[in-house]
Amino acid sequence: MKAINTMRLTFDSRSANESFARTSVAAFLCQLDPAMDELMDIKTAVSEAVTNAIVHGYRDCIGKVTVTTALYENHRVVIKVQDKGCGIEDIAKAREPLFTTAPEEERAGLGFAVMESLTDKLRVSSRPGKGTTVTLERQIRSKDEAHEQHR
Numbered sequence: 451m452k453a454i455n456t457m458r459l460t461f462d463s464r465s466a467n468e469s470f471a472r473t474s475v476a477a478f479l480c481q482l483d484p485a486m487d488e489l490m491d492i493k494t495a496v497s498e499a500v501t502n503a504i505v506h507g508y509r510d511c512i513g514k515v516t517v518t519t520a521l522y523e524n525h526r527v528v529i530k531v532q533d534k535g536c537g538i539e540d541i542a543k544a545r546e547p548l549f550t551t552a553p554e555e556e557r558a559g560l561g562f563a564v565m566e567s568l569t570d571k572l573r574v575s576s577r578p579g580k581g582t583t584v585t586l587e588r589q590i591r592s593k594d595e596a597h598e599q600h601r
């Protein structure tokens with residue numbers, strides 16, 4: 451299905467750009483008039499994926515992170531967070547709650563679990579040495595629809 455509207459953002463893998471990325475996605479999604487809680491969920495999921503690209507993908511170097519957001523019919527939102535960093539050896543293992551390769555940095559290993567719980571669909575594709583793409587999908591309600599549900 452063809453996207454109704456898209457955006458693409460590429461930035462350096464510096465931690466200062468994590469809030470830039472999540473705020474930019476949220477600003478783009480405002481055209482859907484989303485409910486605040488849904489916007490918060492999406493920002494949190496984007497933040498986890500972008501942080502992973504920065505701290506794991508480009509562990510020892512600075513590279514480029516690309517975030518694309520596409521809007522489809524019925525307020526379906528698809529966000530891709532892509533890096534060309536080290537990649538993931540075992541994706542199934544990496545997605546397990548509490549699995550982390552950075553315990554010394556006091557990482558909890560919960561990023562993928564959080565992304566999963568805040569989206570309708572989470573896809574991870576990765577090749578060691580080539581990089582990682584995380585695709586987050588979520589259908590959002592408009593503020594009006596959210597209001598209707600609470601009546």
Ligand SMILES: Nc1ncnc2c1ncn2[C@@H]1O[C@H](COP(=O)(O)OP(=O)(O)OP(=O)(O)O)[C@@H](O)[C@H]1O
Pocket residue numbers: 498502503504506507508533535536537538544545549550551552556557558559560561562563582
């Ligand atoms: N973009 C990426 N590039 C390379 N490895 C990744 C990437 N994203 C995740 N990983 C690997 O998957 C593991 C699990 O990621 P997850 O986000 O669930 O936990 P974490 O980042 O280790 O901890 P937390 O997110 O709780 O701070 C990471 O420890 C890392 O080994």
Ligand SMILES: [Mg+2]
Pocket residue numbers: 498501502560561562
């Ligand atoms: Mg993480």
